[in-house]
Structure formats: C-alpha cells, structure tokens
Amino acid sequence: xxxxxxxxxxxxxxxxxxxxxxxxxxKIELExxxxxxxxxxxxxxxxxxxxxxxxxLAPIGYFTVSEKGLILEANLRATRSLGVERDRLxxxx
Numbered sequence: 762x763x764x765x766x767x768x769x770x771x772x773x774x775x776x777x778x779x780x781x782x783x784x785x786x787x788k789i790e791l792e793x794x795x796x797x798x799x800x801x802x803x804x805x806x807x808x809x810x811x812x813x814x815x816x817x818l819a820p821i822g823y824f825t826v827s828e829k830g831l832i833l834e835a836n837l838r839a840t841r842s843l844g845v846e847r848d849r850l851x852x853x854x
Contacts, residue, residue, distance in 0.1 A: 822838045
C-alpha cells in the first residue's frame, strides 16, 4: 500500500480491522518510545545541571586539558581568574 493511494472500497472489513489494529499497535509503540525519549531528556538535563553546579560553579578554577596541552574546558572561576573569555581560552579541538 506504500506509495499508492489506497482504494478503501476494495478493503474487506476483516482487512480494515487488521490494519486498524496494526495502526493502534504502532501508535502504542511510538508513545512508549516518546516516553523513553522524554525520560532520557529529563535525565540528561538533570545531569547537565549537576555538572554545571559541580564544575562551572566550583570555587576554584578547573581546566580540562588535552594530551597536547590544549585547554578543552574551563570553568567560570578559571576564566575569571585569568580575565579571559571562555571562548577565547578554550581550544577548538
């Protein structure tokens, strides 16, 4: 039935019932996937908030440095202490 307009008059009552059931099952599956995605999003937002509190708002400066010595991340205290904006301080990998 993909790609072509359906001729609904040619579908039997049994077939239409089967198709309706199939659509309902897919709807339930999509709702479950949406619920899982919403939960994952909430968990990610919680994790990001915790990271922000622990890293960005720490009372001392923190840096994440690459093996080559490039600054990959810096918290707010580190940028204030150095007097450099974060986007100028952090290397674009």
